[in-house]
Amino acid sequence: MSRDSFGTISPEGTGALAATNAHESKSGFNLRGKLGKLRSSVSYFENTRQSVPLPETIPVKYTEEEAEYLSVRPLVRQEFRSAELVDMVVQVAGKDLGRVQKILSAGTIVFHSFRYWWPGFVADAAALGEILRKYPDTDPQRAFSSEDCDEVILESGGSPAAAWSPPRHSLRIRRADANKRKLLGSRTLWGILMNLARETDPSYREYSYSLRGDIYTLPLSPEQVRRLAREATQVAPRALRAELAVLPSISQIIFICPRRAAQSPRDSI
Numbered sequence: 001m002s003r004d005s006f007g008t009i010s011p012e013g014t015g016a017l018a019a020t021n022a023h024e025s026k027s028g029f030n031l032r033g034k035l036g037k038l039r040s041s042v043s044y045f046e047n048t049r050q051s052v053p054l055p056e057t058i059p060v061k062y063t064e065e066e067a068e069y070l071s072v073r074p075l076v077r078q079e080f081r082s083a084e085l086v087d088m089v090v091q092v093a094g095k096d097l098g099r100v101q102k103i104l105s106a107g108t109i110v111f112h113s114f115r116y117w118w119p120g121f122v123a124d125a126a127a128l129g130e131i132l133r134k135y136p137d138t139d140p141q142r143a144f145s146s147e148d149c150d151e152v153i154l155e156s157g158g159s160p161a162a163a164w165s166p167p168r169h170s171l172r173i174r175r176a177d178a179n180k181r182k183l184l185g186s187r188t189l190w191g192i193l194m195n196l197a198r199e200t201d202p203s204y205r206e207y208s209y210s211l212r213g214d215i216y217t218l219p220l221s222p223e224q225v226r227r228l229a230r231e232a233t234q235v236a237p238r239a240l241r242a243e244l245a246v247l248p249s250i251s252q253i254i255f256i257c258p259r260r261a262a263q264s265p266r267d268s269i
Contacts, residue, residue: 054082054127062116085118086131091210095132097125104128136259138207144216144255146194150175151213153254154247169246180237189236193253196224202255213258220252 057079064073080088086100088111093099100123103109107120156169178190202216220228229247236244 053124054086054131055121057081058085058118060085060116060118062114065110065113065115080118083131086128088116090132090135094209095135095137097129097132100132101125101128135209136207139214140204142204142214144197144202144204145257146197148214148257148260149194149197149255150258151211151256152178152193153256154250155252155254156246156249157251169249171243171246171250173240177237177240182235182237185235187231187235189232189240192228192231192235196220196228196253197255202253208256211256213256216255216257218253218255220250225250 058081059077060080061075061077063075066073085104089100089103089109092109092111093103104123105120108115108117110116151172151174154169154171154173173189173193175190178193179188181188197216197218200218202218205215205217207213208215225248228250229244232244232247233241
């Protein structure tokens with residue numbers, strides 16, 4: 001069947017048309033089959049990617065992170081020991097094994113305003129778990145002790161225009177700096193801060209891997225804020241007086257208490 005000048009299909013053209021349709025159908029089937037095999041191969045590769053022991057050293061590149069802009073700052077290259085790289089990841093993501101494995105495999109992280117890159121790898125769960133077990137766990141039953149506290153952070157509330165926002169003011173004060181007495185003085189800024197903690201027990205929040213200590217919080221009443229601002233200006237050493245200008249705006253104290261027996265895992269591996 002063939003098609004004449006009026007578009008009528010004749011009998012002798014039927015075989016050719018059927019053959020063409022069959023060829024197209026077969027080609028489509030073959031293409032779908034090839035795509036299916038390709039997807040299967042990709043899936044197999046992803047599922048069978050072998051975990052590896054933690055390398056001795058890992059080549060790392062990093063540069064300063066610049067939000068919304070193409071960075072033109074120099075790229076620094078450095079060799080990291082595996083424990084150093086894991087420690088950096090833990091400070092950002094905690095000690096969850098799956099989360100740490102995922103970041104090591106992705107091969108990038110932002111840490112302290114720097115973007116780091118390295119050749120991603122699937123870390124062996126047993127080897128990685130051995131490192132992570134050396135990090136402390138959060139312990140809500142751990143009572144606050146002023147003797148364990150080495151540092152405080154004085155924080156103000158966030159912006160009232162946002163449901164959640166970071167503190168408008170944040171001042172970190174170390175025990176060594178706040179424990180200095182003025183000439184002929186008997187009180188210290190550190191002693192005043194610890195007295196506030198004795199009046200109302202701070203609440204346990206978590207163990208911070210970035211601050212390397214247990215974190216306790218103490219919300220302050222307006223009266224406590226006024227008293228702290230007044231007394232602090234009377235006893236604070238000269239080096240801290242300018243920074244203490246933010247005291248009238250603070251709303252809570254964060255207490256950082258390192259665990260004395262805990263050794264930094266990156267130093268012990």
